[in-house]
Amino acid sequence: MVRRLSRLSWRSIATVGVLLMVSIFLLDAAGAAAQDDQQARIDTWNATLERVDSAIRRVNVTDPELRELNDQVTDVMTKASAFAAKLAPQIAAADAQVKALSPVQGADETISDAVKADLATAQQTYGDLAGSQRQAIAIVAHGASTQAQINERRRSIFTARLLERRQSLLDPTLWIDAGAEVPVMASGIADIVSEWYSSFRAGADRWAAIVVVIVGASMLIGLFMGRRLIVDRIRSPHHTEPYSSRSKVVAAALTVGINTVIPAVIMFAGHSILTAFRLSPERMSQIWYGVAVSVVLFALCSGLARALLAPARPPLRLVSLDDALARQIFNFVIAISVLQALAIFIDRLTRTVMTALPLTVVFDGVLSVASALLIVKTVRTLNRHADATEEEDDGEQDESPLQRFALIVAGLTAAVAVVASLIGYVALSRFVTTQIAWMTTVFSLLYLLTMLTDELTTAWFRREGVVGSRLIASVGFAPRSLTQLGVVFNGVVRLILVGLALLAVFAPWGFDSNSVIGSFRQLFIGFTIGAITISPITILTAIAVFIIGLVATRAFQRWLDTRFLPTTRLDSGLRNSIRTIIGHIGWILAAVFAFGYAGLDLSSVAIVAGALSVGIGLGLQGIVNNFVSGLVLLAERPIRAGDWIVVGAEEGVVKRINIRATEIETFDRATVIVPNSSLITGPVKNMVLHDRSGRAVVKVGVSKDSDPAVVRDILRQIAKDHPLVLSFPEPWVQFTDFDAKALHFELGCYVSDNGKAGTVRSDLRFRCFEEFARHNIQLPAP
Numbered sequence: 001m002v003r004r005l006s007r008l009s010w011r012s013i014a015t016v017g018v019l020l021m022v023s024i025f026l027l028d029a030a031g032a033a034a035q036d037d038q039q040a041r042i043d044t045w046n047a048t049l050e051r052v053d054s055a056i057r058r059v060n061v062t063d064p065e066l067r068e069l070n071d072q073v074t075d076v077m078t079k080a081s082a083f084a085a086k087l088a089p090q091i092a093a094a095d096a097q098v099k100a101l102s103p104v105q106g107a108d109e110t111i112s113d114a115v116k117a118d119l120a121t122a123q124q125t126y127g128d129l130a131g132s133q134r135q136a137i138a139i140v141a142h143g144a145s146t147q148a149q150i151n152e153r154r155r156s157i158f159t160a161r162l163l164e165r166r167q168s169l170l171d172p173t174l175w176i177d178a179g180a181e182v183p184v185m186a187s188g189i190a191d192i193v194s195e196w197y198s199s200f201r202a203g204a205d206r207w208a209a210i211v212v213v214i215v216g217a218s219m220l221i222g223l224f225m226g227r228r229l230i231v232d233r234i235r236s237p238h239h240t241e242p243y244s245s246r247s248k249v250v251a252a253a254l255t256v257g258i259n260t261v262i263p264a265v266i267m268f269a270g271h272s273i274l275t276a277f278r279l280s281p282e283r284m285s286q287i288w289y290g291v292a293v294s295v296v297l298f299a300l301c302s303g304l305a306r307a308l309l310a311p312a313r314p315p316l317r318l319v320s321l322d323d324a325l326a327r328q329i330f331n332f333v334i335a336i337s338v339l340q341a342l343a344i345f346i347d348r349l350t351r352t353v354m355t356a357l358p359l360t361v362v363f364d365g366v367l368s369v370a371s372a373l374l375i376v377k378t379v380r381t382l383n384r385h386a387d388a389t390e391e392e393d394d395g396e397q398d399e400s401p402l403q404r405f406a407l408i409v410a411g412l413t414a415a416v417a418v419v420a421s422l423i424g425y426v427a428l429s430r431f432v433t434t435q436i437a438w439m440t441t442v443f444s445l446l447y448l449l450t451m452l453t454d455e456l457t458t459a460w461f462r463r464e465g466v467v468g469s470r471l472i473a474s475v476g477f478a479p480r481s482l483t484q485l486g487v488v489f490n491g492v493v494r495l496i497l498v499g500l501a502l503l504a505v506f507a508p509w510g511f512d513s514n515s516v517i518g519s520f521r522q523l524f525i526g527f528t529i530g531a532i533t534i535s536p537i538t539i540l541t542a543i544a545v546f547i548i549g550l551v552a553t554r555a556f557q558r559w560l561d562t563r564f565l566p567t568t569r570l571d572s573g574l575r576n577s578i579r580t581i582i583g584h585i586g587w588i589l590a591a592v593f594a595f596g597y598a599g600l601d602l603s604s605v606a607i608v609a610g611a612l613s614v615g616i617g618l619g620l621q622g623i624v625n626n627f628v629s630g631l632v633l634l635a636e637r638p639i640r641a642g643d644w645i646v647v648g649a650e651e652g653v654v655k656r657i658n659i660r661a662t663e664i665e666t667f668d669r670a671t672v673i674v675p676n677s678s679l680i681t682g683p684v685k686n687m688v689l690h691d692r693s694g695r696a697v698v699k700v701g702v703s704k705d706s707d708p709a710v711v712r713d714i715l716r717q718i719a720k721d722h723p724l725v726l727s728f729p730e731p732w733v734q735f736t737d738f739d740a741k742a743l744h745f746e747l748g749c750y751v752s753d754n755g756k757a758g759t760v761r762s763d764l765r766f767r768c769f770e771e772f773a774r775h776n777i778q779l780p781a782p
Contacts, residue, residue: 041083042135045076049142056149063154070150077143084136087129094126165424167358169365177358188353196284243315246455251316252307253452256445259303260296267292283352290348294341301337301437304444305330318451325385332378336371340437343367343430365421368429372414372421375436379411410436439505446501453493461486483567491559542594549590557582576641577634580657584631622677626660629676633657639679639686644755646685647674687754693726694754698764699736700745703778708735708743714775715747718767724760726750742780 052069055061101119167174243251271288274280280288310317311327321329346363349355386404413432421429460467461482468482557579565575633639634657643654645664652666662679664672687694702711712733719731731749738744747768751760772779 038083038132041079042132042139045080045139046142048072048076049139049146052146053149056146056153061153066150066154070147073143073146073150077140077147080136080139080143084133084140087133087136091126091129091133094122094129097122098126163425164427166361166426168424169362169369169421169426174358174361177356178362181356181359185350185353185355185359188355189349192281192283192287192352195281196279246459248316248318249448249451249455252310252318252448255307256300256303256448259306260300263299264292264296267295286352287349290345290352293348294345297344298337298341300445301340301441302334304441304448305333305337307448308444309333318448321385325381328381329378332374332381336374336378336437339367339371339374340434343371343434361426364430365426368426368433369418369421371433371437372417372429375414375433376411376418379407379414382407383411410440442501442504446497449497450494453490453497457486457490457493461489484564487564487567491563538597542597545597546590546594549586549593553583553586553590556586576657577637580634584659622675623660626676629680630657630659630662632680633662633676638689639684643689644687646687647672647679647682650674692753692755694751694757696725696749696751696757696760696764698747698761698768700747700768701742701780702745702772703780704738704740704742706743706777708745710775711743711745711777714771714777715745715768718764718771719747719749721767722749722760722763724751724753724756724763726752 052073055065055069098119101115101122267288271280271285271292274288275285308318309321309326309330311323311330314323314326317326319326343364346367350360350363383404414436417429417432420426420432459465462468463472463482468486471482471485560579560582561575565578568575570578639645639654639657639662641654641656645652645654647664650664650666650672652664652670652672655663655665655671657663657676661673661675664674666672700711700715712735715733716731719725720727725731726749729750731747734746734748736744736746747764749760749764751757771777
């Protein structure tokens with residue numbers, strides 16, 4: 001029995017050993033297979049990047065092909081980055097295993113063969129994983145270099161296309177050649193229609209015909225009748241009560257949404273249905289895409305114009321224009337939108353039909369010139385209305401200078417587009433007019449979304465609002481904190497909207513903006529001094545960066561002043577300190593970014609500044625002293641904006657603490673500029689530093705025949721009856737002196753606001769005169 005058990009146990013041990021060996025073999029095989037799979041993926045990515053590199057070097061590569069190649073490179077970089085990130089924890093585990101199996105320094109380094117084998121396996125695994133990660137990282141770097149080459153090719157193609165000169169629209173031969181190509185284009189369109197009809201007859205049956213008819217009827221009803229019915233329902237003309245700002249903004253947002261979403265859904269659904277029944281050949285799909293984009297763009301522009309201008313519903317208008325001007329501008333916008341939509345459709349059509357170049361130039365030139373002339377007409381109409389409004393309002397300007405500047409720039413740019421088309425730069429003219437229309441659309445949509453954000457924030461972050469009621473019930477927010485949270489939320493949403501608007505504005509450019517800047521940069525070769533290259537365009541761009549930083553700082557300060565800080569419990573002095581410190585930080589950051597863009601090394605500037613520090617210190621020590629003193633005033637806050645102070649012979653209210661000096665407005669409405677160092681080193685009397693309460697003292701003299709006790713009671717009662725006099729500390733009366741002609745008293749009291757002490761003294765004197773006359777108390781003889 002013992003032998004059988006021992007035999008069985010040995011068999012079991014042998015079986016387990018065989019199974020372990022097989023498992024280890026399978027695991028090694030799986031690891032090797034996984035390693036081979038990883039290497040295969042890496043090889044595939046490398047092959048894709050090499051193929052893209054070869055395609056970039058082709059002479060006749062086009063911009064759409066480069067965009068597709070860029071998408072392929074982006075996909076490879078994304079996968080390689082994810083692969084490298086996925087390997088990071090495995091590499092860390094393998095490294096920990098290697099360190100655990102490695103001999104300890106200073107100890108007995110003799111290890112067993114099994115540990116050596118495990119250590120070798122762990123090192124092999126770590127090396128394979130680390131090598132794969134390094135290969136993936138190298139692929140990402142290769143992809144970045146390839147994308148840089150693609151962007152450079154796209155910039156060169158864009159510049160060549162944009163600045164390429166064709167025949168002028170005034171050249172008769174261009175129109176003759178274009179007229180000769182019209183039959184060719186008509187024949188191509190007929191071929192596409194014939195191809196679509198042939199595919200319809202080959203694969204259609206009765207049900208397909210019914211579906212096509214239903215789709216066509218639904219598209220027409222949805223695009224015209226259905227959309228119009230919903231919009232009229234929202235903007236009902238039978239509304240008798242005045243619209244609130246929230247109602248107008250919500251109605252405008254719904255109008256834009258319905259005008260845009262319904263056509264987009266209908267065009268997408270119609271194409272999907274035709275594709276499902278195989279009734280949409282390739283070229284017909286291309287034309288359908290052009291029609292869809294044109295319809296959606298026109299619907300968006302017309303919806304925005306109808307929402308903001310409201311030509312038929314003046315009570316719902318969101319811009320301050322009279323009825324006649326609003327209808328006129330609306331008609332201009334609709335006409336420009338039609339031309340831009342038609343340009344997109346014709347561009348897609350000419351590409352699909354493969355129209356000859358003269359006819360394409362004529363189409364682009366005519367549509368661009370017509371759009372530019374309408375833009376100039378719109379700008380002139382708005383500027384004339386603004387000038388007439390200023391004359392009627394005695395020179396008061398309603399619109400901001402930025403709006404007037406934008407209108408002027410748009411009009412001048414459109415005029416340049418007309419001239420560019422006439423001298424042969426049709427592509428440049430088309431690009432300029434399209435960008436003006438697109439930027440107007442984007443900023444109009446930003447204006448509407450900003451107003452909608454303000455209204456929704458006001459409605460949500462109230463005590464009874466959707467968000468406010470839940471925060472109060474669940475978190476216990478105070479109403480003031482709720483208001484602050486709403487302001488912060490509104491600011492964040494506004495920032496996101498502005499960022500999206502800028503992305504949308506520059507989205508059609510892609511890398512084209514860099515191409516234009518690069519082409520102009522070639523005009524300014526610049527010069528080199530040592531290791532520094534000075535280029536006029538770089539200097540101008542750095543100045544622009546600095547100005548943008550200052551504008552952003554001012555906008556943030558204005559937001560703090562008007563939106564956020566008023567919702568806090570901070571006093572006016574602390575608000576001014578915060579605003580001033582933010583301004584200083586903004587100036588410094590704007591300067592740093594500008595210097596960085598210009599390529600100036602701040603360490604070199606620091607060395608030069610250190611070499612000149614002695615001379616600068618001697619010449620500007622007063623300015624530096626005042627600047628540092630201003631920082632001390634803002635930090636220590638012994639004097640704040642709004643404080644009533646006395647400096648030497650000057651007395652007044654602090655209006656503003658600037659970088660070098662502090663502005664004090666005297667009670668005569670004069671402004672006194674006091675250097676900050678004088679406020680730090682000299683004596684300053686602050687009447688309201690820790691407490692705004694003050695003392696009012698009135699000297700009174702009566703005849704020597706008066707009863708001092710009666711006079712004391714009268715004076716004390718007069719002070720107690722005054723509403724601005726504090727009851728604690730109580731008013732007091734002092735019998736200060738007497739002589740052969742008069743008795744002299746002092747009436748003293750405390751007021752809550754020191755600024756009203758003069759008013760209280762005047763009121764007390766009036767009452768004293770009245771009460772003395774009523775009690776027959778005579779004033780002293782002269």
